[in-house]
Amino acid sequence: MASVRLEGVVKRFGRATAVNRVTLEVGDGEFFVLLGPSGCGKTTTLRLIAGLEYPDEGRILMDGEDVTYKEPKERNVAMVFQNYALYPNMTVYDNIAFPLNVRRKEIGLTREEIREKVLEVARMLQIEELLDRKPGQLSGGQQQRVALARALVRRPRVWLMDEPLSNLDALLRVAMRAELKRLQKELGITTVYVTHDQAEAMGLADRIAVMNRGKVVQVGTPREVFHEPSHIFVATFLGSPPMNILECTIEPRGGGGVVKCPGIERPLQWSPGGVERIYLGVRPEFIRVERSPGPGRWEATVEVVEPLGTEAVVTLTIGGAIVKAKVLDEGYRPGETVYLELDWSRVQAFDPETGRAIGELARTLRGLAG
Amino acid sequence: MKSRLRENLRAYGFLAPALLLLGVFVVYPIVGTIIISLETQSGLGLGNYLEVLSEKSPSKALVIPGNLGGPPPWGALVHNMVWILVHVPLTTFLGLMLAYMLIHVYGRSLVKSIVFLSMIIPMVVGGLIIRFIFDSQVGVIPRIFDTLGVESLARTWTAYPETSLASLILGSVWLWLGFSLTIHSAAVDSVPRSLIEAARIDGASEWQIFRRVIAPAVWPATLTVMVMTLLWDLKIFDIVYAATQGGPGGSSTVLAYVMWLYFARALDYGRAAATAVILTILTLAAASYMIRRSLRG
Numbered sequence: 001m002a003s004v005r006l007e008g009v010v011k012r013f014g015r016a017t018a019v020n021r022v023t024l025e026v027g028d029g030e031f032f033v034l035l036g037p038s039g040c041g042k043t044t045t046l047r048l049i050a051g052l053e054y055p056d057e058g059r060i061l062m063d064g065e066d067v068t069y070k071e072p073k074e075r076n077v078a079m080v081f082q083n084y085a086l087y088p089n090m091t092v093y094d095n096i097a098f099p100l101n102v103r104r105k106e107i108g109l110t111r112e113e114i115r116e117k118v119l120e121v122a123r124m125l126q127i128e129e130l131l132d133r134k135p136g137q138l139s140g141g142q143q144q145r146v147a148l149a150r151a152l153v154r155r156p157r158v159w160l161m162d163e164p165l166s167n168l169d170a171l172l173r174v175a176m177r178a179e180l181k182r183l184q185k186e187l188g189i190t191t192v193y194v195t196h197d198q199a200e201a202m203g204l205a206d207r208i209a210v211m212n213r214g215k216v217v218q219v220g221t222p223r224e225v226f227h228e229p230s231h232i233f234v235a236t237f238l239g240s241p242p243m244n245i246l247e248c249t250i251e252p253r254g255g256g257g258v259v260k261c262p263g264i265e266r267p268l269q270w271s272p273g274g275v276e277r278i279y280l281g282v283r284p285e286f287i288r289v290e291r292s293p294g295p296g297r298w299e300a301t302v303e304v305v306e307p308l309g310t311e312a313v314v315t316l317t318i319g320g321a322i323v324k325a326k327v328l329d330e331g332y333r334p335g336e337t338v339y340l341e342l343d344w345s346r347v348q349a350f351d352p353e354t355g356r357a358i359g360e361l362a363r364t365l366r367g368l369a370g
Numbered sequence: 371m372k373s374r375l376r377e378n379l380r381a382y383g384f385l386a387p388a389l390l391l392l393g394v395f396v397v398y399p400i401v402g403t404i405i406i407s408l409e410t411q412s413g414l415g416l417g418n419y420l421e422v423l424s425e426k427s428p429s430k431a432l433v434i435p436g437n438l439g440g441p442p443p444w445g446a447l448v449h450n451m452v453w454i455l456v457h458v459p460l461t462t463f464l465g466l467m468l469a470y471m472l473i474h475v476y477g478r479s480l481v482k483s484i485v486f487l488s489m490i491i492p493m494v495v496g497g498l499i500i501r502f503i504f505d506s507q508v509g510v511i512p513r514i515f516d517t518l519g520v521e522s523l524a525r526t527w528t529a530y531p532e533t534s535l536a537s538l539i540l541g542s543v544w545l546w547l548g549f550s551l552t553i554h555s556a557a558v559d560s561v562p563r564s565l566i567e568a569a570r571i572d573g574a575s576e577w578q579i580f581r582r583v584i585a586p587a588v589w590p591a592t593l594t595v596m597v598m599t600l601l602w603d604l605k606i607f608d609i610v611y612a613a614t615q616g617g618p619g620g621s622s623t624v625l626a627y628v629m630w631l632y633f634a635r636a637l638d639y640g641r642a643a644a645t646a647v648i649l650t651i652l653t654l655a656a657a658s659y660m661i662r663r664s665l666r667g
């Protein structure tokens with residue numbers, strides 16, 4: 001168990017900067033998730049923590065001790081590789097037992113104790129029947145569970161997991177997720193977990209770091225990053241479908257002002273200094289679709305309906321802009337005219353130049369709701 | 371059915387030139403050699419083989435049972451066996467080990483190119499170099515032993531029966547290492563880096579990584595090296611010819627050299643052919659045994 005700290009870590013590969021000034025603090029026993037699109041530097045960050053790469057700048061600390069240039073072995077971390085990295089000539093059993101076998105003397109385990117540990121973790125990951133096979137005789141999902149088992153069989157200071165469930169079917173993935181979370185909480189082993197699957201991140205994480213192009217954009221609890229994105233990137237990366245972004249302006253009008261979005265207008269009881277461009281963010285969940293007009297409802301046209309069971313994602317055009325709404329599936333048909341109602345208490349505002357959230361403005365917009 | 375027949379005919383059509391060449395230059399000489407080896411004054415028989423096998427003179431004997439407890443000469447066949455027993459494991463292991471160590475070295479491709487260059491040295495030249503390496507005046511090995519005060523090894527190794535075979539075998543390790551290293555290096559380079567990384571994270575020492583991850587992964591290459599080295603050792607001739615001529619006193623003869631003595635010195639084609647056939651049988655047996663064993667393992 002350990003805390004992990006990255007301070008201004010930079011890693012370059014030739015001209016490309018894979019990790020750009022990342023500063024992170026992972027608490028002791030925390031389940032920390034790195035989330036971001038492909039190529040954003042998640043694996044590289046994990047490899048830096050593991051000691052497989054050395055940073056070009058910055059420091060890495062474990063429990064306050066500088067480990068920036070220490071060997072992986074000295075850091076005592078276990079890692080699940082994105083490409084599994086199973087030893088092809090060993091059986092599944094020997095693969096899982098390998099980390100225990102190579103330091104059997106150091107940790108003082110008997111062969112029998114190792115056997116018990118391997119069997120236990122194999123049972124948990126449902127790979128007991130595969131123990132005598134070679135990795136080449138396994139499916140991708142089975143190999144992935146063996147790779148996970150090889151890390152889980154140890155009790156290292158930190159578990160590093162690079163998309164360890166990406167190749168499992170939906171059912172198994174949910175089951176494994178629960179097992180993983182249970183085991184991690186039970187043992188309290190600090191875990192840094194990489195994924196680009198937001199549902200996984202939301203379900204597992206104590207805290208999430210959302211990364212983009214080598215940078216950490218936001219760190220926070222799943223609730224925080226979902227409901228209070230600090231940057232337009234986070235807003236549009238999370239959620240399915242992600243947040244709608246409308247190009248709006250705020251203008252003075254009469255004594256007060258007005259916020260003008262495509263097809264939508266709403267008076268403000270406060271007067272902005274001049275015309276200001278903003279990006280208004282609304283999650284699809286916070287848009288209601290009605291069939292009759294009314295005050296605070298705006299006309300829109302249904303373009304596409306994607307049924308999800310009880311709910312449906314409805315794509316609409318409103319004033320030339322495209323908006324997605326997640327609503328109960330009421331049998332909307334393409335071409336139908338409907339009326340939108342925004343939940344103004346949940347809107348976000350972003351600076352069109354920097355993409356940063358403008359908390360104050362968002363609060364003003366929300367406060368005027370209803 | 372018909373079309374398959376035509377396929378086959380066409381295939382043989384393309385193979386014909388190669389088969390013809392093989393027939394003329396391989397099959398015919400083999401059959402010819404076997405026939406010559408069986409021809410004696412009293413008609414066809416095994417006379418040549420018996421004489422070759424029971425030859426007593428140290429320079430041509432295949433086995434000298436009386437000498438086996440002491441220093442060479444032990445007989446050409448025994449020399450070949452000793453050669454194999456020392457050379458195959460040493461060359462294989464050193465080549466693999468160096469190949470693994472090289473992956474940690476910056477600029478390894480340059481090192482590999484230089485080592486590979488050493489493989490283009492003709493073996494006859496290699497034999498001469500061995501003579502120099504083990505020469506008491508200019509050779510590095512005797513000089514080292516001289517400094518260490520080991521008198522018996524501070525002289526010209528190729529000139530004494532106790533050391534001549536050893537100098538050839540050790541020299542051949544050096545000459546042949548480039549082959550082992552080159553083959554192993556290609557294999558080691560193709561082992562995914564992530565396996566080594568995984569082992570490192572799992573807490574394995576460098577030796578454990580070498581022993582349990584690298585060595586098994588490159589086993590097919592190792593086997594190739596072992597088979598090739600074994601065959602080379604069985605057929606070895608040029609080094610011996612250039613360095614010691616099998617001497618002194620037959621202490622460094624080998625099968626191929628004995629065959630050459632019968633053929634070029636004694637002009638005894640029957641015995642030369644018999645020795646050649648014995649050599650061929652041993653080579654075939656060794657090769658097929660190793661290949662079969664490897665396929666099973």
Ligand SMILES: Nc1ncnc2c1ncn2[C@@H]1O[C@H](COP(=O)(O)OP(=O)(O)OP(=O)(O)O)[C@@H](O)[C@H]1O
Nearest residue numbers: 013016017018037038039040041042043044045196
């Ligand atoms: N060894 C390397 N040499 C050169 N460039 C590299 C190397 N490793 C990573 N990169 C580059 O660094 C960037 C980050 O890569 P990284 O593997 O960390 O991404 P990732 O977030 O794990 O992506 P994915 O979700 O696809 O696994 C990428 O642009 C990649 O091309």
Ligand SMILES: [Mg+2]
Nearest residue numbers: 042043082162
């Ligand atoms: Mg990755």
